[in-house]
Amino acid sequence: MKILYVTHKLFYPVAGGDCIRMSQMLEGLLHLGEVDVMYIAHPGEGGSLRRGNPAVASEWSLEVGRPRRLARALSTLFNRRPLLVNLYRYNSFRRRLLSVAHGYDRVVLGSLGVAHYCVDLKKAGVDVYLDLTDSAAMNLDNEVNMSSGIRRIWHKINAARMRRLEIRWRDVCRATAFISDVDRGYLAGGQGRQVMVGNKVDLCDKSLICQHDSYTELLFVGRMDYAPNILAVKRFVKNVLPRITASRSDVVFRIVGASPGEEIKRLAVGNRNVVVEGFVDSLDSYYASASVVVAPMFSGSGIQNKILQAMAAGCCVVTTPIGAEGLDMDSGAFALARNDSELATVCLRLLADPLLRCVYGLTAREYVASHFSSDAMASQISDFLSAGIPTA
Numbered sequence: 001m002k003i004l005y006v007t008h009k010l011f012y013p014v015a016g017g018d019c020i021r022m023s024q025m026l027e028g029l030l031h032l033g034e035v036d037v038m039y040i041a042h043p044g045e046g047g048s049l050r051r052g053n054p055a056v057a058s059e060w061s062l063e064v065g066r067p068r069r070l071a072r073a074l075s076t077l078f079n080r081r082p083l084l085v086n087l088y089r090y091n092s093f094r095r096r097l098l099s100v101a102h103g104y105d106r107v108v109l110g111s112l113g114v115a116h117y118c119v120d121l122k123k124a125g126v127d128v129y130l131d132l133t134d135s136a137a138m139n140l141d142n143e144v145n146m147s148s149g150i151r152r153i154w155h156k157i158n159a160a161r162m163r164r165l166e167i168r169w170r171d172v173c174r175a176t177a178f179i180s181d182v183d184r185g186y187l188a189g190g191q192g193r194q195v196m197v198g199n200k201v202d203l204c205d206k207s208l209i210c211q212h213d214s215y216t217e218l219l220f221v222g223r224m225d226y227a228p229n230i231l232a233v234k235r236f237v238k239n240v241l242p243r244i245t246a247s248r249s250d251v252v253f254r255i256v257g258a259s260p261g262e263e264i265k266r267l268a269v270g271n272r273n274v275v276v277e278g279f280v281d282s283l284d285s286y287y288a289s290a291s292v293v294v295a296p297m298f299s300g301s302g303i304q305n306k307i308l309q310a311m312a313a314g315c316c317v318v319t320t321p322i323g324a325e326g327l328d329m330d331s332g333a334f335a336l337a338r339n340d341s342e343l344a345t346v347c348l349r350l351l352a353d354p355l356l357r358c359v360y361g362l363t364a365r366e367y368v369a370s371h372f373s374s375d376a377m378a379s380q381i382s383d384f385l386s387a388g389i390p391t392a
Contacts, residue, residue, distance in 0.1 A: 001032055001033030001034070001105045001106065002033055002034050002036075002103070002104050002105050002106075003029050003032065003033050003034065003035045003036070003104060003105065003106045003107075003108060003385075004035075004036050004037075004038065004100065004101065004103075004104040004106070004107045004108070005025070005026055005029055005035055005036070005037045005038075005108050005110055006037075006038045006039070006097065006107065006108065006109050006110060006114050006117065007022050007037070007038075007039045007040075007110040007111050007113070007114060008039065008040050008087075008088045008111050008112075008113025008114050009022075009039060009040060009041070009111075009113070010039055010041050010042075010045055010047050010049055010061070011023050011026075011039075011049070011052075012047060012048075012049055012051065012052025012053065013047075013052065014052075015223075015258060016223050016226070016258075017223075017226075017304075017305045017306075018111060018133075020199065020305050021111075021131075021133055021179070021199060022110050022111060023052070023053070024199055024200055024377065025108075025110055025131055025197070025381065026053060026056070026110075027053070028197075028377055028378050028381035029108065029381065029385075030053075030055050030056075031378055031381075032381070032382065032385060033105070033106075034057045035055075035056055035057060036056070036057050036058045036059065036060075036104075037049050037056055037058075037059045037060075038059070038060050038061070038062075038093075038096070038097060039059070039061050039062075040061065040062050040064055040088055040090070040093060040113075040114075041061040041062065041063045041064070042063070042064070042065075043063050043064075043065050043066075049061075060096065062090060062092060062093045062096070064090065068090075069087060072086050072087050072088075072089065072090075073086060073087055080161055081116075081161065081165070082136075082140075082158045082161045082162045082165070083158065084112055084113060084136070084162075085113075085115075085116050085165065087113065088113040088114060088116075089116060093117075094117060094120055097117055097120075097121070098120060098121070098124050101121055101124065101126045102124075102125075102126060106127075106129055106385055107121060107126055107127070107128055107129065108128075108129045108130075108131065108385070109128060109129070109130045109131065109173075110131050111131065111133070112132060112133070112134075112136050115130055115132060115165075115169050116165070116169070118130055118169050118172050118173050119168070119169075119172055122172045122173075127174040128172065128173045128174060129173060129174055129175050129176075129177075129384065129385060130169060130170075130173040130175070130176045130177070131176075131177045131197065131384075132166070132169070132170075132176050132177065132178060132183075133177070133178065133179045133183075134178070134179060134183050135166065135178065135182075135183040135184075135186040135187065136162045136165075136166055137159060137162050137163040137166045137186060137187060138182075138183060138186040139299075140155055140158050140159035140162050140163075141159050142228075142298075142299040142322065143155040143159070143227070143299055144156045144159055145299075146231060146298055146299045163187070166187060167187055170187065170192050170194065171192050172192065173192050174192065174193065175192065175193040175194070175195060175384055175385070176192055176193070176194050176195070177194075177195050177196070177197040177380075177381075177384045178194065178195070178196055178197070179196070179197065179198055179199065179303050179326060180196065180198065180303050180325055180326025181196055181326065182325045182326055183325075183326070184196055195380065195383055195384045196380060197377065197380040197381055197384050198303065198326070198371070198372060198376065198377060198380060199303060199305060199308065199372060199377065200372055200373060200374045200376070200377040201305075201308045201309060201311075201312045201368050201372040202312065203312050203365065203368065203369055204284065204287075204312060204313050208284045208287070208288060208313065209287075209288070209313055209314035209361070209365065210287055210288055210289075210290060210313055210314045210315045210316070210361050211288055211289065212291075212316065212354050212357045212358045212361060213354065214289050214290065214291045215291055215351060215352075215354070216248070216250045216251050216252055216291060216351070217251075217252055217254060217289055217290050217291040217292075218241075218244075218251060218252065218253045218254065218290075218291065218292050218293075218294050218347060219254050219256065219286055219287075219290040219291075219292070219293045219294070219310075219315075220232070220233055220236070220253070220254070220255050220256065220257075220293070220294055220295070220296075221256050221257055221283060221286070221293065221306045221309070221310065222257045222295075222306045223257050223258050223259060224255070224257045224258065224259050224260035224261065224264050224278075225258070225259035225261065227299070228297060228298075228299040229257065230261075230263070230264065231298060231299055232295070232296045232297050232298060232299075233255055233264060233267070233296075234263070234264075234267065235296065235298065235340070236253065236294065236296045236343070237253065237267045237271075237274055239340040240296065240340050240343045240344050240347070241253050241273060241274070243340075243341070243344035244344050244347055244348055244351075245273050247348055248348065248351060249273075251273060251351065252273055252274075252275055253273055253274050253275070253294075254275045254277060254286070255267070255268075255274070255275065255276045255277060256277045256278075256280055256283065256286055257277075257278070257279070258278065258279040259278075259279070260276050260278050264276055283309070283313075284313075287309075287310060287313035287314075287315050288313070290310075290315050290316075291316070291350070291351055291357065292315075292316050292317075292318055292347055292350050292351065292357065293307075293310040293315040293316065293317045293318070294317075294318050294319070294343070294347065295307050295310075295317060295318070295319040295320070295323040296318075296319070296320055296323070296337075296343055297319060297320050297322045297323035298320060298322060299322065303325065303326035303327065304319075304323055304325075307319055307323060307324075307327075307334070308368055308372060310364075311333060311334065311364035311365065311367065311368045312364075312365060312368045312369075312372075313365075314361040314362065314364065314365045315361055315364065316334075316335070316350055316356075316357035316358075316360040316361050316364075317333075317334040317335065317360070317364060318334065318335045318336075318337060318343065318346050318347060318350065319334055319335075319336065319337075320336070320337060320338065320343075321336065321338060324336060327367075328367075328371075331363070331367050332360075332363050333360070333363045333364040333366075333367035333368075334360065334364060335350065335360060
């Protein structure tokens, strides 16, 4: 089978949840056939997708400079499309895609950024498969609930626009993949086949798993240029950490993740209970020494890779219902807190009980091994493209 995989960016080297998803989807597609890739690139990236994955048959990219991207962003003020659609809508890319699409057995659009091309492909008589991953409408609705003033109005407009588009895309495509049942069920009904394709998570070596021998380390991991992560960290430092340090003054909240802005760096200024690490080459030592990994998410959607990776490392994880989206909340693999007060209470209880932390960590690692293996994702990708296609 010959497959064309289309994305909105070069996703090697893998950094961030969207790159993890696209690289894993590519690996799964390569088990089903020969794969070519098309993507949009920034000038000077100097990267090659085949360098990241030599199994790719061929690649083609459209290089788009900053002025052109800015013009596309500004078009959001004058049309009825959300910003994330306008940013990646280029006629030259569309023409190239339409000129080659009929030469493939499957055309897979691999991200929200290129989802809008499904309409053009369908009009051209091409069956399209869309990996929407998260429900974009649900993500934006969460942003509406967590914002106020002008930001709330802006998010509400974008949410309404995205909801209309997501319904249209879902109905146009031969099949649409979501990362969790929660995302898949957000806009129920409609035409088009809807399937779940979860991420895979590799278990680290047992010598690297969390030791549960620290009593002071609260760890947050995630890209710090991602709005839901920024909100989570700021809210935790403002509303949760003071309740914890009132009882445990020695606790350190360590923030690890690429691209922390000034508003995040300022959280550690004059506050000995907060440390901003920024990007690190390896998370192994941070997971191994963490008392509790906190994921206090109150916005965003989809399964959180940062939670799965911490669970795979045998860490004790505390998160919120939004952070636990797509996971079994009754699994015993993580602790759940629904508000700031509960987050503080749960963290204090776990900091004081290393045995309980160890139980959570062992259960978490077993849960990831059972539900997020390579075999599970490969089977789901096969079902996404067409039931009964055997994997290689």
